[in-house]
Amino acid sequence: MDNYRLNIIVERNVPFIAGLLEPYANVKYLSADEFTPAAVKDADALIVRTRTRCDAGLLGRSRCCFIGTATIGTDHIDTKWCADNGITVINAPGCNAPAVAQYVFATIMQLANRPLTEYTLGIIGVGHVGSIVDRWARGLDMKVLCYDPPRMRAEGGDNWSTLDEIAAKADVITFHTPLSREGDDATYHMADQAFFARLRRSPILINSARGPVTDTEALIAAIDNGSVGSVAIDCWENEPDISTDLLSRAAIATPHIAGYSHDGKVRATQMIVDALTTFFYLPRITVTADTPKAIASSISPFAVIESYNPLSDTVALKNDPTAFESLRNNYRYRSEL
Numbered sequence: 001m002d003n004y005r006l007n008i009i010v011e012r013n014v015p016f017i018a019g020l021l022e023p024y025a026n027v028k029y030l031s032a033d034e035f036t037p038a039a040v041k042d043a044d045a046l047i048v049r050t051r052t053r054c055d056a057g058l059l060g061r062s063r064c065c066f067i068g069t070a071t072i073g074t075d076h077i078d079t080k081w082c083a084d085n086g087i088t089v090i091n092a093p094g095c096n097a098p099a100v101a102q103y104v105f106a107t108i109m110q111l112a113n114r115p116l117t118e119y120t121l122g123i124i125g126v127g128h129v130g131s132i133v134d135r136w137a138r139g140l141d142m143k144v145l146c147y148d149p150p151r152m153r154a155e156g157g158d159n160w161s162t163l164d165e166i167a168a169k170a171d172v173i174t175f176h177t178p179l180s181r182e183g184d185d186a187t188y189h190m191a192d193q194a195f196f197a198r199l200r201r202s203p204i205l206i207n208s209a210r211g212p213v214t215d216t217e218a219l220i221a222a223i224d225n226g227s228v229g230s231v232a233i234d235c236w237e238n239e240p241d242i243s244t245d246l247l248s249r250a251a252i253a254t255p256h257i258a259g260y261s262h263d264g265k266v267r268a269t270q271m272i273v274d275a276l277t278t279f280f281y282l283p284r285i286t287v288t289a290d291t292p293k294a295i296a297s298s299i300s301p302f303a304v305i306e307s308y309n310p311l312s313d314t315v316a317l318k319n320d321p322t323a324f325e326s327l328r329n330n331y332r333y334r335s336e337l
Contacts, residue, residue, distance in 0.1 A: 006280060009040055010047040013329050014070050015265045016287045017047065020273060024282050037061055045280070047272055050076045059087065066279050068272035072096065072128070072259070073210060075179040090275040094128035095268035096259030098295045098336045100208050101132040103258035104174050106308040107232040109301060111204050111251055116301065117141045120201075122161070122170030124190075125177035125209060126151060132295060133174060139298035145170055149185050167198035172206070179210035189215040196222035202229040208258035211236040216243050223249045232310070234258040240324035247321055254313040255327040262333040263292035296337045307337050 006025035010017060011032055021027050030039060032051035037058055040046060045066040048054065054067055055078035067077060068090045082089050112119065121137045123130045126148040137144050145161035152160045166173060177187040191205075191214040205228050207214050216237045222228040232252035236242040239256060247253050270287040277284055316327055 006044045007042050008045045008047065008276075009035070009043045011035070011049050011052055013049060013051075014047055014269060014272075015333075016269045017273065020285050020287065021276075024280075040064060045276060047276070048076075052076060054078065054082070054089075056081050059085070066090070066276060068276055070095075070265075070268040070272050073178055075210065088279060090272060090279075092268040092271040095271060096261060096264030097128040097132055099259045099261035099264040099334070100129045100176070101136060102261070102304065102308055102334075102337050103208055103234065103254075103310065104133055104206055105136060105299060105304045106310050107206055107252050108172060108204065109305050110309070110311060111230045111232065119143070119171045120145060120169050122166035122173040122203070123147070124163070124166065124173065124175050125187075127176060129208075130174075130176035133176065135297070136299045140301070163195070164198060167195065168200045170203050171201050172204040174206040175209040175213050177209050177213055179212055187213050189213070189218075191215060191219065193218040193221070196227045199227045202226055204230045204232070206232040206234075206252075208232075208234040211239060216246055220245055220249060240328075242321060242324060244321055247318060250314075252310045252314050253317050254310055255317050255324045255331075257313065257328055257331045260328075260331050260333055261336045262290070263336050265333055266290060267292050293336060299337055303337055308334055 008021055008025045008027050010027060010029050012029040035052045035058060040058060040062045043062055043064050046054065046064055047068045047070065049069065050071050050073060053076050064087060066088050067082065069077060070092055072091060072093055072095060074089065074091050077089055079089050120143040122145045123133055124147050126134060126146045130148065134144055134146060145166050147161050147163055147166055179188065180186050181188040189212060193215065196218055219228065223231060230251040231249060233246065233250045234254045235256055266288055273285050273287055317324065
């Protein structure tokens with residue numbers, strides 16, 4: 001085993017990783033659509049993003065024992081099947097949280113038509129991203145309503161809101177949940193026709209979580225009947241073949257790049273490389289000399305506006321929806337606040 005060289009397959013759009021693992025492994029870089037059962041048959045490890053579906057169909061005959069996904073979410077991986085078959089799955093929770101929070105406030109700055117102190121913000125999902133959004137919003141003297149059932153059960157207290165309260169009182173609703181299709185906390189289509197019917201303030205709605213958290217057809221109907229005011233969509237159902245009907249109605253429309261900051265990508269790749277080197281007993285590898293900045297404790301409206309304007313990304317996507325994947329893969333990573 002001392003002379004054995006690992007076989008690692010890396011999705012080629014994972015940033016800052018090229019050349020790092022070659023001293024210790026045979027490394028092959030593939031596009032997401034090149035991950036086939038034959039291609040991964042002899043792989044010991046895979047490093048992927050959200051576009052690579054990892055399940056029995058891909059891995060049933062592979063000797064792979066480690067999957068690192070340089071993303072927060074894992075809904076592209078059949079984690080139960082992997083666990084049952086001895087495959088360790090590692091993701092990068094929180095890696096791009098500041099960037100997504102930056103996107104949320106850049107969107108609010110573009111769509112708000114009165115002082116932020118007059119807005120009530122409803123946050124659905126208060127994990128890595130939602131917690132930053134919560135802190136920054138309170139620092140701007142916005143009223144904040146938070147809904148997160150797992151945290152509500154674990155922590156208790158009376159600082160939480162219900163979905164009904166958010167629907168009734170929020171001027172802005174932003175989603176920061178994982179995608180789950182089963183169980184008491186399922187988030188698939190949680191923003192459905194019934195949810196939109198309960199809205200009372202024609203809120204701005206922002207989805208930078210997962211596309212299927214919102215029911216596309218129900219959202220389109222809610223926009224048309226005025227239940228929802230302005231809409232900002234970064235995460236879409238059926239990516240990259242997104243709904244052009246929803247695209248035409250969205251005030252902000254971006255190709256799943258809310259978390260695409262330089263610091264966020266460095267964090268993600270470093271987290272996955274750290275996990276891989278620990279798993280296979282390799283020396284620690286530093287991804288880049290650029291140390292990601294600390295998360296800002298507070299923000300100013302001016303700093304947000306200066307840092308990012310989502311309108312240029314919106315124009316690019318609306319001009320050519322078929323370029324969704326190209327716009328995403330060739331996105332120029334922005335700086336965080």
